[in-house]
Amino acid sequence: MSDLIHKSAAELAQLINSKQVSSVEVTSAFFDRSEKLNHKTFSYLHLNRENALAAAKLADQALAAGKVHSPLHGVPIAVKDVLVTKDAPTTAGSKILEGWMPQYDATVVVKLREAGLPILGKTNMDEFAMGSSTEYSAYGPSRNPWDLQRIPGGSGGGSSSAVAGRLAPLAIGSDTGGSIRYPAAVTGSVGTKPTYGAVSRYGVIALASSLDQIGPVTNTVLDAALLQDVISGHDAKDSTSLPNSLGSMAEAVRNADFKGLRVGVVKQLSSDGFQAGVSERFQDTISKLTANGVEIVEVDCPSFEYSVAAYYLILPAEASSNLAKYDSVRFGMRILPEGNPTIERVMAATREAGFGPEVKRRIILGTYALSSGYYDAYYGSAQKVRTLIQQDLAKAFAKVDVLLTPTAPTTAFKIGEKVNDPLAMYLNDIATIPANLAGIPGISVPNGLAKEDGLPSGVQILAPAMQDAQAYRVAALIENLYKAEWGDYLISQAPDLEALNV
Amino acid sequence: MSEVTPDLVRHLASLARILVTEEEVQKLTGELSVIVDSVASVNKAVSGDVAATSHPIPMSNVFREDIVLPSLTQAEALSAAPDSAEGRFKVPAILDEE
Structure with missing residues (x-):
């Protein structure tokens, strides 16, 4: 049964759907592991076995009656503590909300429940999502499953460490300046910030309302696409919710091909200020795309x-x-x-x-x-700078389908290294912030381990607003190129969490 | 560029309704000076007539039908309050006695 925790969410959904395993078995496997190992990564602020198993039982009963609520039916998930849940305390990582039991569920939480995904627990985060390392959580920092002395990124380090440490097959994050993509990059996992308005913000504890967006945290691009398909869609309770569907991301992943693809590299975000091993990984990604006939164009975004x-x-x-x-x-x-x-x-x-x-x-x-x-x-x-950034991006996207950048300037830094230097902490998000200011989608995909420290690095794919499917297409292509080289996803190279000590 | 002074920090903290100790005022003055000097570069970026963007995806006139939908009961709305009485939120004194 322990091999269940090494499967992707898509594989687990298939096993549940074909009744080879039950949702209760899968949920128990992840719950047992979370209970046993959460003290190492501190991914969860709150775990609730009773609620998770009750939801898993409902998913199994529905399946027995021939009902499949979604393509992720029965697969358990961890939810960042920035989304309100009426059956679990919600703190947003702050003491000011300690013990608060919300009176309602966020729309995304309602969607997860309706889609048959049992919620394992609520994940740790920097207080009110302000931070890049989870060191600003009032409840203590989460730790990176690749090296427990290092940060798992932030603000969604609880979700990234839960997924990378296989304490959950899927998680939900929120991204205001990179809080999904940055943690994904430093933990070797996948994270998406959808187009602003693609996913409802109703019931999300607001940080900066014109920048906040909810999205998937997973180990594979297909899992992220399946999860985005579950949580996205118009919501009358959020006046910034997009009225039209952006289509199926899972389909974009399954149909991904190189045909006619033009990729831009942003002059301002290509080498200066990035760790050598991160730059080297980025050049490797570009070389792989070139070798597959992809046209690479340098674009200028001076306002970045x-x-x-x-x-x-x-x-x-x-x-x-x-x-x-x-x-x-x-x-x-x-x-x-x-x-x-x-x-x-x-x-x-x-x-x-x-x-x-x-x-x-x-x-x-x-x-x-x-x-x-x-x-x-x-x-x-x-x-006004926001307008200039949108103009730069519009010019760039007239020439190319997507832009690529390294997601993070460095691999995971050590806990304590930047906590007393706010400005240094702010610069971690240098490559991820433009997408929030412009409202466009961005995905971070693992592109290997940096040569100097053996820690994960990520490549970010940016697409025009509403064209999340294009970002998923390229994310899938890059993931496939690396999977062919490594024989598996990057996460399979992560150390055994059970053997690591804090 | 505007200098961040301890007096300014005290004033801003009082506007933001955050009690600060003298030690915090000194620390914040130093930290905010560094941050403000850094973010002040936005001035250099914009020259001439550039429109401001407040929202990434422009939207207007988001209406809904004027119909009553289920909402929280009074008891539910009060359930997380630090204090309540007679179906209302209860707060300490509004006016100072002095």
Whole structure:
């Protein structure tokens, strides 16, 4: 039964569908492993066997009655703690929400339940998704299954380490500036940020509403495509939800071919500032595509130089507004100072005790960016940079179908290495941020191990807005090229988590 | 470029309703100065007439039918509140006694 944990979600779905194994057996296998090994990776903030097995039983009963709710029917999944769930506490990695039981399910959670996917638990994250390493989680950092002394990326390091450590076959993440793709790159897994609006944000604890997007965290491109097909679609409860379907991503993966493919390499994101082994892996990916007749074109995106700066004005501005709701009145923590304090003092004391240092930093930065006198210079200019980035991308996509970049500038760094240097931490997202500012889809796919440290590296595929299928097509092609070389997915080269020690 | 001073940090923290210790003010002043100097480069990027983008995928007039759908009951809405009374959220004093 232990070999179940080494199978892809697509394979597990097939085994369940053909009744060779039950959803209860698969769910138990992953749950047992999670219970046993979560202390090593700290992927989960909350695990609930009873709920997971009850959902698995329902999936098995439906199957016995001839009903298959989705192509992932019966396959268990881990959910980032940024999505509200009415049967499990939801904290977004913050003390201010410790113990909060939401009164409703996020739309994505409703979709997972309806599609027959048992939820194993809620995964760890940087507090309110602010961070690239999970070191800003109020509950402690998650660890990378390739090396437990290293970060699994962030903010979705709980989901990436759960999938890469095979504590779950699938997970859900959220990506505001790279929080799905960056963790995927440093853990040798696959992560997608869909087009803005492709997946409902209803019930997602907001960080920056014009940037946030929910997406799949998996070990294979087909699994990501199958999961995106389950969670996407119009939702009347989210006014930014796209009205039309973007088509089947699984079909795009299954029909992927090289015919006529034109790939762009962004001049500003090709070599400078990237670790040697990461650059070497990226050049290897490009060479493989060239060898298969793919046309490679260098494209110029000069405004990308300003994307991190624009992002760290827009994000704190939106976050300072979104996080005003943690006011000690309707939910979450309330701290009462001595005497007969006014509500204003109660709020300030609660937010002092409930928020961690990075959250305070960003709220105060956002308050600054939005204050009169500074608004035009900072927030106003940042919004203009957003236009310039969209214009650069429009020019690039007139020449090519997709753009490729290394996903992350380095492989996973050591826990503690950057935690006291906010600016260094912000630069981890240099290649992933433009997609959020422009609303376009991006996928990170493993492209090998960096020669100097033997740690995973990822390549990012960017496609025009609404053309998620094109990104999946190229992701599948790249994955196939490497699978042919390695004989299996990169994740099969990961160390045995049971043998690793913290 | 605007200098981030301890006084400015104290003012911003009070606008954001976050109590800060003197130690935090000093630390934040240093950190925010570095961050602001770095993000201020956006000024250099834009010259001339560039439109602002507030939302990546332009959308307008998102309406729905005006029909009543199931929603939280009053008890459910109050269930996670730190304090409530008579079917309402209860908060400490609004006005200072002094």
